[in-house]
Amino acid sequence: MATTRVSVEVTVREAREDDCEGIATLIQELADYEKMPTGPKIGAETLRKDGFGPEKMFRCFVADDNANLVGYALYFFNYSTWEGVNVYLEDLYVTPSHRQQGVGVRLWKAVAKVAVERNCNRLDWVVLGWNKSSVEFYEAKGAVNLTQDEDWNLFRLTGDNLKAFALSC
Amino acid sequence: MATTRVSVEVTVREAREDDCEGIATLIQELADYEKMPTGPKIGAETLRKDGFGPEKMFRCFVADDNANLVGYALYFFNYSTWEGVNVYLEDLYVTPSHRQQGVGVRLWKAVAKVAVERNCNRLDWVVLGWNKSSVEFYEAKGAVNLTQDEDWNLFRLTGDNLKAFALSC
Numbered sequence: 001m002a003t004t005r006v007s008v009e010v011t012v013r014e015a016r017e018d019d020c021e022g023i024a025t026l027i028q029e030l031a032d033y034e035k036m037p038t039g040p041k042i043g044a045e046t047l048r049k050d051g052f053g054p055e056k057m058f059r060c061f062v063a064d065d066n067a068n069l070v071g072y073a074l075y076f077f078n079y080s081t082w083e084g085v086n087v088y089l090e091d092l093y094v095t096p097s098h099r100q101q102g103v104g105v106r107l108w109k110a111v112a113k114v115a116v117e118r119n120c121n122r123l124d125w126v127v128l129g130w131n132k133s134s135v136e137f138y139e140a141k142g143a144v145n146l147t148q149d150e151d152w153n154l155f156r157l158t159g160d161n162l163k164a165f166a167l168s169c
Numbered sequence: 170m171a172t173t174r175v176s177v178e179v180t181v182r183e184a185r186e187d188d189c190e191g192i193a194t195l196i197q198e199l200a201d202y203e204k205m206p207t208g209p210k211i212g213a214e215t216l217r218k219d220g221f222g223p224e225k226m227f228r229c230f231v232a233d234d235n236a237n238l239v240g241y242a243l244y245f246f247n248y249s250t251w252e253g254v255n256v257y258l259e260d261l262y263v264t265p266s267h268r269q270q271g272v273g274v275r276l277w278k279a280v281a282k283v284a285v286e287r288n289c290n291r292l293d294w295v296v297l298g299w300n301k302s303s304v305e306f307y308e309a310k311g312a313v314n315l316t317q318d319e320d321w322n323l324f325r326l327t328g329d330n331l332k333a334f335a336l337s338c
Binding site: 027030031039040041042046050057058074076077078079080081082083084085088090091108109112113115116120121122123124125126127128129130135138141142143144145146147148150151152153154155156157158159161162163164165166167168 | 199208243254299307
C-alpha cells in the first residue's frame with residue numbers, strides 16, 4: 001500500500017498560556033529521543049506559572065499545524081560578563097512526523113531574530129555530541145562547538161550535593 | 170627580606186550599584202587569567218544598567234576587604250524544561266592575593282544558598298578543561314562534569330553568523 005505524505009501548513013508563533021499542555025508533551029518526546037525518559041520532573045502547570053506568570057523565566061515559540069503543536073523552541077535571556085545580555089536556547093524540537101520540512105530552522109530562526117532585535121551578540125545552547133544530525137544541522141548555519149574549540153566543560157551541582165554544600169559551615 | 174601575609178577580614182555580600190567599577194576590573198582580571206584578554210566588551214556602565222536597572226539580568230555577590238573588591242560571583246536564573254528554574258553561575262573569581270583563604274568557597278556557597286532557598290535543584294556553570302585547579306575545586310564539592318559524563322557540548326552562533334542566519338529567508 002502506498003502512503004502519501006500530506007503537506008500541512010505549519011505556523012511558527014509565540015507560545016500562549018494554553019499551549020503549555022502541548023509543550024509538556026513535546027518536552028517528554030524530546031527526553032525520550034535523548035534517551036533520558038525519566039528526565040522531565042515538571043508539567044504544564046509549572047510551565048504556565050514560570051512562562052506566563054508575573055516573572056517570565058522563559059519564552060517560547062511553537063510550531064502549530066492547526067490541530068497540534070508539532071515543535072517548540074524554548075529560550076531565555078542569559079548574561080555574559082564580556083558581552084552583556086544574550087539568548088540561551090534551552091530546547092529545540094520537532095516531532096518526527098514533521099521533520100525535513102524546515103520547521104526546526106524556522107523555530108531556531110525565530111529565536112535568533114529575538115537575539116538580533118535585542119542587540120545580543122550570542123545565541124548559546126548545548127548539544128549531545130553523539131547526536132550527529134543535530135551537530136551537522138547547527139554547524140551548517142555557522143555555529144561553533146566551544147567545547148571542541150575552546151575546551152569549555154559543563155559542570156553541575158545538583159540535588160543533595162547542592163543542598164549539602166549550600167548549608168555546610 | 171621576609172614578607173608577612175597580613176590576614177584581612179573579607180566580607181562576602183550582595184553587590185551594590187557602586188560596586189560595578191570594581192566588578193568590571195575583576196572581570197578583566199579573570200579574562201586575562203583565562204588567556205582571553207580582549208574578551209570583555211562591556212564595562213561598569215552596562216553592568217549598572219543590566220544588574221541594577223528595572224530588569225535584573227544578573228545578580229552578584231562580591232568579596233570586599235574594606236578597601237577593594239577582591240572577588241565576585243555573578244549569576245542569573247536559567248530554565249530547564251525538566252526541572253524549572255535553576256541557577257547559572259557565570260563567573261566565580263578571586264584575585265590572586267586573596268586566594269587559598271576560603272573566599273572562593275564563600276562566594277560560591279552564597280550562590281548555592283540562593284539556589285536552595287529558591288527550591289532550585291541545579292547549579293550550572295562552565296569550566297575550561299585545562300584549568301585543573303578549578304576542576305578539582307569543584308569536583309571536591311560533588312560537582313559533576315556533564316561534558317565528560319553525558320557528552321554535552323556547548324554551541325554558539327555569534328556576531329555576523331547570528332545576524333546572517335536571523336535575517337535569511
